[in-house]
Amino acid sequence: MVKAVVLGAAGGIGQPLALLLKANPLVTELGLYDIVNTPGVAADLSHIATPAKVQGFLPPDDGLKKVLTGADIVVIPAGVPRKPGMTRDDLFKINAGIVKGLATGIATTAPKAFVLVISNPVNSTVPIVAETFKKHGVFDPKRLFGVTTLDVVRASTFVSEIIGDLSLAPKVVVPVVGGHSGVTIVPLLSQSSHPLPSSLSEDSHAALVHRIQFGGDEVVKAKDGAGSATLSMAYAGAEFAAKVIRAIQGEKGIVAPSYVSLESDAEGAAALTKELGQELAYFSSNVELGVDGVAKLHPLGKLTEGEQALVKAAIPELVKNIETGVKFVADSYKATL
Numbered sequence: 065m066v067k068a069v070v071l072g073a074a075g076g077i078g079q080p081l082a083l084l085l086k087a088n089p090l091v092t093e094l095g096l097y098d099i100v101n102t103p104g105v106a107a108d109l110s111h112i113a114t115p116a117k118v119q120g121f122l123p124p125d126d127g128l129k130k131v132l133t134g135a136d137i138v139v140i141p142a143g144v145p146r147k148p149g150m151t152r153d154d155l156f157k158i159n160a161g162i163v164k165g166l167a168t169g170i171a172t173t174a175p176k177a178f179v180l181v182i183s184n185p186v187n188s189t190v191p192i193v194a195e196t197f198k199k200h201g202v203f204d205p206k207r208l209f210g211v212t213t214l215d216v217v218r219a220s221t222f223v224s225e226i227i228g229d230l231s232l233a234p235k236v237v238v239p240v241v242g243g244h245s246g247v248t249i250v251p252l253l254s255q256s257s258h259p260l261p262s263s264l265s266e267d268s269h270a271a272l273v274h275r276i277q278f279g280g281d282e283v284v285k286a287k288d289g290a291g292s293a294t295l296s297m298a299y300a301g302a303e304f305a306a307k308v309i310r311a312i313q314g315e316k317g318i319v320a321p322s323y324v325s326l327e328s329d330a331e332g333a334a335a336l337t338k339e340l341g342q343e344l345a346y347f348s349s350n351v352e353l354g355v356d357g358v359a360k361l362h363p364l365g366k367l368t369e370g371e372q373a374l375v376k377a378a379i380p381e382l383v384k385n386i387e388t389g390v391k392f393v394a395d396s397y398k399a400t401l
């Protein structure tokens with residue numbers, strides 16, 4: 065029995081994500097929450113002939129508490145998306161408060177749930193959830209995940225395009241580490257399951273790295289003011305959620321990159337910190353999933369000189385983004401004293 069909950073379920077990501085979760089036969093209950101339209105989305109999805117019982121909730125009448133009651137896994141795509149010319153950090157002002165409010169609801173109603181954060185800027189919203197949980201004395205670093213799967217999905221697609229065979233895309237695996245914005249997105253192309261053509265020029269290689277790092281901008285530009293990636297994100301979010309669900313049901317050996325706490329006693333956390341050469345509270349690396357969430361963090365492994373430089377460039381930005389999230393929660397609690 066698995067109850068999955070989507071917070072922000074009526075949005076551009078929320079609706080197709082809810083559809084894909086409804087289509088997942090392992091999900092037996094699907095709770096949808098948003099500030100608008102969830103009764104309609106839930107009624108629509110509830111006619112699909114799959115096991116999940118679907119219910120939609122709105123803020124009145126304790127909707128957040130009701131949707132979160134009994135939740136095993138909570139996915140959060142609530143918040144505003146970018147418009148052309150904006151960075152993900154520009155979303156912080158609005159999304160930080162939304163995420164903190166939802167995290168407070170989870171901390172008080174479903175503190176043991178596995179929490180998957182999609183709302184941007186992920187590098188800062190994940191620390192916001194963690195700090196909120198800490199304030200409530202319920203933080204378990206193994207149960208909190210920043211969803212970076214879209215970067216991994218993009219890397220698979222773009223590499224298979226360069227190899228010249230899109231049919232390979234589902235099989236191409238490229239670890240993408242760091243975080244989820246610009247230079248913090250670090251694709252380890254030297255570790256691709258399918259090597260790049262040896263004829264690929266240095267410039268084309270650099271362009272590929274850039275395209276993976278800034279793939280989100282491509283979509284924001286093409287949507288021309290109508291938002292950012294929604295369908296590919298829903299696909300990626302559902303993929304990652306499905307892996308977490310399989311792992312918590314006991315399947316072993318599931319590995320996926322995710323932005324997680326390094327301040328955890330999970331195997332490999334200390335070794336990863338050592339590889340990074342400095343303490344970082346959060347980092348995205350290959351994570352082995354288990355019944356309790358993060359079971360093991362994989363090392364970065366052998367990097368090329370270029371990849372080492374990319375990791376080095378990502379670290380100061382991550383430090384700044386993490387600090388912004390931590391400070392937001394600290395300040396907001398100070399303000400309420």
Ligand SMILES: NC(=O)c1ccc[n+]([C@@H]2O[C@H](COP(=O)([O-])OP(=O)(O)OC[C@H]3O[C@@H](n4cnc5c(N)ncnc54)[C@H](O)[C@@H]3O)[C@@H](O)[C@H]2O)c1
Binds near residue numbers: 071076077100142185
């Ligand atoms: N992690 C990633 O890789 C990734 C990829 C794409 C988008 N995103 C981010 O996901 C977020 C959502 O994007 P979108 O395109 O779905 O936006 P959207 O505007 O289409 O949908 C967001 C939904 O959140 C709802 N919402 C707002 N405040 C809420 C609250 N307090 N409680 C519950 N729901 C609330 C809105 O009503 C809306 O339905 C954005 O921050 C975007 O940047 C992340």
Ligand SMILES: O=C(O)C[C@H](O)C(=O)O
Binds near residue numbers: 214
């Ligand atoms: O680019 C964005 O703002 C949305 C998302 O983070 C993405 O990578 O597509």
